[in-house]
Amino acid sequence: MQHLSDEQLIEIFQSNKGNKGQIAFSNLYNRYARLMLNFFYFSLHNDYNKAQDYVQDLFLKILEKHNNFNNNQFFKAWIYRIASNMCIDEFRKNNVFRKYQDHIKSSTEIVTLNPETERDLRRCITDLNTEQRSLIVLRFKLKLSIKEIAQIYECPEGTIKSRLFFATKELSKLFKI
Amino acid sequence: MKANRYFEGVYELLEQFDFKELSEKDRIFVLSEMFENEYNDIRDTLKDTETFFSNSNEPAINDSLLNSIIHTYHKPNILIKILNQPVKFYQLAASIILLLGLFAIKQYSDIPDKNSALPSSDTIYIQKTDTIYSKVADSIRILKNKIIYISSEKDNNTQAKLLSVAANEFDPGEAICPNSAYRIKEQPFENNVSSDTSFKNKIF
Numbered sequence: 001m002q003h004l005s006d007e008q009l010i011e012i013f014q015s016n017k018g019n020k021g022q023i024a025f026s027n028l029y030n031r032y033a034r035l036m037l038n039f040f041y042f043s044l045h046n047d048y049n050k051a052q053d054y055v056q057d058l059f060l061k062i063l064e065k066h067n068n069f070n071n072n073q074f075f076k077a078w079i080y081r082i083a084s085n086m087c088i089d090e091f092r093k094n095n096v097f098r099k100y101q102d103h104i105k106s107s108t109e110i111v112t113l114n115p116e117t118e119r120d121l122r123r124c125i126t127d128l129n130t131e132q133r134s135l136i137v138l139r140f141k142l143k144l145s146i147k148e149i150a151q152i153y154e155c156p157e158g159t160i161k162s163r164l165f166f167a168t169k170e171l172s173k174l175f176k177i
Numbered sequence: 178m179k180a181n182r183y184f185e186g187v188y189e190l191l192e193q194f195d196f197k198e199l200s201e202k203d204r205i206f207v208l209s210e211m212f213e214n215e216y217n218d219i220r221d222t223l224k225d226t227e228t229f230f231s232n233s234n235e236p237a238i239n240d241s242l243l244n245s246i247i248h249t250y251h252k253p254n255i256l257i258k259i260l261n262q263p264v265k266f267y268q269l270a271a272s273i274i275l276l277l278g279l280f281a282i283k284q285y286s287d288i289p290d291k292n293s294a295l296p297s298s299d300t301i302y303i304q305k306t307d308t309i310y311s312k313v314a315d316s317i318r319i320l321k322n323k324i325i326y327i328s329s330e331k332d333n334n335t336q337a338k339l340l341s342v343a344a345n346e347f348d349p350g351e352a353i354c355p356n357s358a359y360r361i362k363e364q365p366f367e368n369n370v371s372s373d374t375s376f377k378n379k380i381f
Contacts, residue, residue, distance in 0.1 A: 028241065033238050041236045048236050056246050057237070063250045121229050141230040158185045165188035165219075172222035 001027050006075035014066055027060060028075070031043055032167060035142055036083055042086045042137040054090075058083055075152035080144075084134050091130045124174040132167035139164060183210055191220050 001009065001023060012024040036058055040051035061082060069078055074146070125133060138144045146164075150157045187210070192201055199207065207216055304351050 018261075020360040022247070029243050029246070033242065034235070037236050037238050042230070051236060052239055056249070058240060059243075059246045060250055063246070117225060118229060121225055125226070125229075136226060137230075137283050137298050140226050141233075158181060161188040165184045165191070167190065168188075168219050168226070171304065172219045172224065175222055176218070 006031065007071060010066060010069055010075050011071060012068070019080070025063070025156050028062075032076075032079055033059070036079070038141055039083055039134075039137055040087070042125075042141050043134050044090065045121075048116075054083075054086060058086060074148075074151055077147060077154075080138070080148075080152040081154075085133060088130050120175060121171075124171050127174050128167060128170060132163070132170060135160070135164055137169070180210075187211070187216075191216070191223055195220060 009024040011027050013021045033055055036055045037051050044050050088136040091104050138149050146160050150160045196213050
């Protein structure tokens with residue numbers, strides 16, 4: 001099943017509840033679990049446990065609501081859209097930033113940037129709003145194309161470029177403070 | 178719309194080129210809305226962000242996560258679990274008897290005592306209507322009838338009495354006439370003075 005597209009795999013999963021369906025789901029999981037973990041990890045302020053819980057919740061949603069997937073759309077856009085909405089819901093429910101601020105400061109990662117710059121940049125990314133942060137993560141961490149991001153947010157590519165421009169501008173402004 | 182086109186265009190340039198690397202046409206385009214140092218600042222931030230993300234450690238996915246997801250998905254909820262529990266026949270029968278017993282007790286406790294006062298509630302509707310009658314009279318006419326009795330004898334006392342009665346308020350209930358008197362005339366009387374000439378002639 002390795003050669004099959006995401007859309008073909010989800011179709012197999014939708015129509016087969018047995019072993020074949022489970023293999024199709026496992027394939028989808030192997031393709032996206034790491035990407036989703038990265039997305040949640042950087043969107044939810046570098047909390048690994050929280051990101052892992054979100055990955056689990058995301059795949060459970062896919063298992064439960066796979067029939068909501070329309071075969072005319074891209075699976076990649078669909079899964080990222082669900083993940084993005086989960087992040088937005090989380091931030092609406094409670095202020096994750098305050099809750100995990102200490103964790104962000106104590107987190108240690110190897111970067112080639114000057115430690116001060118790296119720390120400032122981490123703080124600035126954290127200070128962005130949810131949508132801007134998700135856009136930055138999708139573009140610079142997960143290296144999605146503008147077209148793919150436009151499919152996730154269901155809007156024209158030009159709109160995504162404008163939003164990315166303002167997100168980067170905001171980041172630059174925060175970096176100066 | 179024009180502004181959006183500008184931001185889209187500038188973002189494309191920001192991702193690819195430093196300001197120095199821009200063509201003359203692109204420089205003019207960029208400088209139409211922002212300064213060179215502003216462009217450079219955003220470009221530096223963008224490059225730093227790329228470096229930050231590309232060099233940051235990626236969190237490793239837990240190997241057991243997939244199994245955990247599948248296990249959670251297949252785990253039935255508590256209600257289904259309870260419903261799937263095998264129940265023995267005597268347990269079911271005992272439960273039914275217990276339920277019926279409880280139902281009977283409840284029914285019995287709900288029957289009211291014969292001697293106890295039954296609570297009742299009446300609803301009284303009060304309808305109130307006020308009617309005001311108003312009567313307006315434009316003119317009032319008072320008619321008085323005066324009956325004068327006169328004796329056949331020309332008794333001075335009787336005549337004087339009759340005249341005094343005629344001058345005063347007339348009361349038909351009051352017997353003012355002597356037995357011998359007879360009714361001579363019943364006529365409208367105006368301003369307490371009779372205008373009847375025959376009457377005058379008879380008296381005087």
